[in-house]
Amino acid sequence: MNDRPISPQPSPFAAAVKTYRPPVPLAPTDLRLSGNEGSLLMTNWLGVLGDLAPQTISRYPSVAELEGDIARAFGLQRQQVLAGTGGDDAVERTIRAYLCPGREIILNEPSFVMLQRYATLAGGDCVFVPWLAGPLPVDEMLAAVTERTVMITVVSPNNPTGLVATVEDLRRLRREAPSVLLLVDLAYGEFADDDLTDAALSLPNTVVIRSFSKAWGLAGLRVGWAAGPADVIEHLRAVGHPYPVSSLSMAIVSHMLQHGREDVETFVGQVRTSRRTLSQTLQRGGGEVTPSQGNFVLVRFDNAVWVRDALAGMGIAVRAFPEVPVLHDRLRITVPGEKTVLGRLCEALETVLQPEAILLDAKLADHQETVRPACKGLALGVVAGPAADDIRQTCSQLGVERAWMLTAGAETTGAARQAGVLPVAVATADGLSETDLLTAGAAKVLSDVAQIKELLP
Numbered sequence: 001m002n003d004r005p006i007s008p009q010p011s012p013f014a015a016a017v018k019t020y021r022p023p024v025p026l027a028p029t030d031l032r033l034s035g036n037e038g039s040l041l042m043t044n045w046l047g048v049l050g051d052l053a054p055q056t057i058s059r060y061p062s063v064a065e066l067e068g069d070i071a072r073a074f075g076l077q078r079q080q081v082l083a084g085t086g087g088d089d090a091v092e093r094t095i096r097a098y099l100c101p102g103r104e105i106i107l108n109e110p111s112f113v114m115l116q117r118y119a120t121l122a123g124g125d126c127v128f129v130p131w132l133a134g135p136l137p138v139d140e141m142l143a144a145v146t147e148r149t150v151m152i153t154v155v156s157p158n159n160p161t162g163l164v165a166t167v168e169d170l171r172r173l174r175r176e177a178p179s180v181l182l183l184v185d186l187a188y189g190e191f192a193d194d195d196l197t198d199a200a201l202s203l204p205n206t207v208v209i210r211s212f213s214k215a216w217g218l219a220g221l222r223v224g225w226a227a228g229p230a231d232v233i234e235h236l237r238a239v240g241h242p243y244p245v246s247s248l249s250m251a252i253v254s255h256m257l258q259h260g261r262e263d264v265e266t267f268v269g270q271v272r273t274s275r276r277t278l279s280q281t282l283q284r285g286g287g288e289v290t291p292s293q294g295n296f297v298l299v300r301f302d303n304a305v306w307v308r309d310a311l312a313g314m315g316i317a318v319r320a321f322p323e324v325p326v327l328h329d330r331l332r333i334t335v336p337g338e339k340t341v342l343g344r345l346c347e348a349l350e351t352v353l354q355p356e357a358i359l360l361d362a363k364l365a366d367h368q369e370t371v372r373p374a375c376k377g378l379a380l381g382v383v384a385g386p387a388a389d390d391i392r393q394t395c396s397q398l399g400v401e402r403a404w405m406l407t408a409g410a411e412t413t414g415a416a417r418q419a420g421v422l423p424v425a426v427a428t429a430d431g432l433s434e435t436d437l438l439t440a441g442a443a444k445v446l447s448d449v450a451q452i453k454e455l456l457p
Contacts, residue, residue: 013123020117023320025312026438033334033345034319036159036188036296038217041256041263048255049248061247069254070225073261074197079230082237085244087187087211087224092118093236094207094226098150098181099124105151106144108137110326112159112185124150131158132326133290136165138172145177152177155185157192160319160332162292164192167199174203181232182206187224190215190268191275192293201227207236212253214295215264215271221249270337271295278335281346285353286457296334304329306444306455310352313422313443316345347402351422353457356400359383359391359416363408364426367449371406374453379403386411388418395421404456406449410440417441424452 009015022035042048063083071078084090091114099105101123107115108131119126125148129140141152152173156165165184174182184200186208200208207228213219223245226236256264278297279289288300301307308320308331318334321327336342357379358371365382372380379398383390383405395403404422407413410432416423425442426449427434434445446452 013121016120017117020114025309025317026435027309027312027315027441027443028439029312029315029317031316031341031344033336034317034332035219036214036294036332036334037219038214038295039267039337041217041267042252042260045252045255048251052247052251056247056251059247060243061245061250063243063245063250066223066245066250066254067225069257070227073257074227076201076227077230080201080227080233082226082233082240083245083250084224084226084240086213086219086222087185087209088114089222089240089244090209090224090226090236091115091183091185093240094181094183094209095119095124095151096122097235097239102148103150104146104148105153106141106149107153108141108155108158110158110160110321110324111153112155112187115153115155115185130326131163132161133163136163136169138169141173142176145180149177149180151181151183153183153185155187156196157188157292157294159188159294160296160321160327160330161290161298162188162294162296163290164194164293165196167194167196170196170200170203170206174206178205180205183209185209187211188214188294188296190264191271191295197227204229205232207232212256215268216253216256216260217264217267218249218253218256221246221252223249223253267337271335274337274339274342275335277342278333278346281349282333285349287353294335296332298330298332300330302329303455304331307331307352310422310443310455311348313417313424313441314348314351314420315417315441316348347420351402351404351420355402355404355422355456357381357395357398357403358452359394359403359405359421361406361408361412361426362386363412363428364406364449367406370450371452374450374456376456378456383412386415388415391416391419391421395419404452406446406452407442410436413437413440413442424455 066083067081068078071081095118099122104125105119106127109128211224282299290298319332360382381394383394405416413423425437425445437445
């Protein structure tokens with residue numbers, strides 16, 4: 001008894017994973033393009049909720065009606081459909097129902113991060129097959145199948161690359177590994193050129209995952225669904241919560257299924273158009289763009305973390321993966337469907353990747369000659385005052401639209417952001433810490449003005 005731990009210990013499976021916490025920049029951001037959410041398309045959701053009976057709130061909700069709505073919308077039987085707390089819930093149930101210690105699951109790398117997490121929690125062994133470019137590596141995936149393999153996963157469009165599988169890919173996996181459960185995650189399927197749902201559901205031993213978080217713009221409601229053979233879906237029901245979706249969420253989703261499909265199609269078309277524009281902007285700025293069919297773009301930069309921080313300095317959050325070896329030099333950027341938002345994003349990217357000038361806070365005016373060699377032909381100017389209008393006036397005098405500014409305090413850092421200029425703070429003797437300057441909006445804090453050379457394209 002003396003060797004017993006002082007406090008209870010988690011299972012080895014739980015101890016093997018860390019809490020999922022999406023990274024949040026210190027610089028304040030008001031445009032979130034890091035989570036792949038869609039835009040809110042439904043304007044009368046308050047009216048839908050207002051029409052609900054009081055017992056809708058006081059009683060446990062049944063998902064049967066929602067599952068029936070989904071089944072009718074997609075030409076399925078209700079017994080083939082499972083509604084859950086987002087697509088994540090459907091994925092986790094599938095893995096929990098079929099994976100256990102001694103069994104293997106085949107995953108692409110990179111892919112949806114929760115797949116590995118759920119597999120680890122189930123005690124299964126993950127077998128990774130690289131897929132960072134090109135078509136789905138079906139040969140390699142089939143070669144990885146052993147007598148212990150119980151599941152093959154395909155995410156299409158894949159997150160975070162946006163690469164897609166084909167109908168023939170799925171048919172071949174099914175044909176050459178017939179006894180293995182095929183999990184096909186189509187959370188981003190609406191944005192792809194070809195919808196694989198019907199083809200996947202025509203295959204035996206196949207589960208399809210869909211979501212209302214992306215194209216439908218309802219991520220905050222946390223509703224997704226799985227579809228497949230009725231006997232397989234019944235196993236998924238058995239391993240999950242009995243009341244996985246709130247009544248309020250179900251009411252809004254059912255309304256969208258009946259009245260919002262045209263809005264979804266319009267939004268998807270806007271995202272596809274924006275995706276081309278965003279990809280071209282990134283390529284002009286020196287980025288290597290992976291051809292994507294999702295509502296996001298994956299792009300490679302030598303200094304990807306700096307580009308992420310620079311965009312945060314302009315109020316825009318995007319996703320970097322410094323902790324993932326195969327993605328350490330990549331950014332994933334959610335594609336906005338709205339023209340005004342896309343315009344802001346592209347202008348910010350052009351400022352970060354193709355600056356025309358370096359501006360100096362008046363407090364740093366004595367450092368002009370130190371900074372000048374780093375400018376590499378860029379214009380150099382000193383901003384006389386601390387206000388955003390002073391910064392705009394300096395840009396106008398220099399004849400430039402895209403500028404970075406070396407700032408010496410919180411006030412000028414905030415003013416630079418207001419003026420659409422990238423603020424890079426310089427630590428001074430005014431008592432402000434690095435955290436103070438970052439939370440004021442600086443993209444980065446330098447200890448010396450000469451360090452700006454390391455950041456410039």
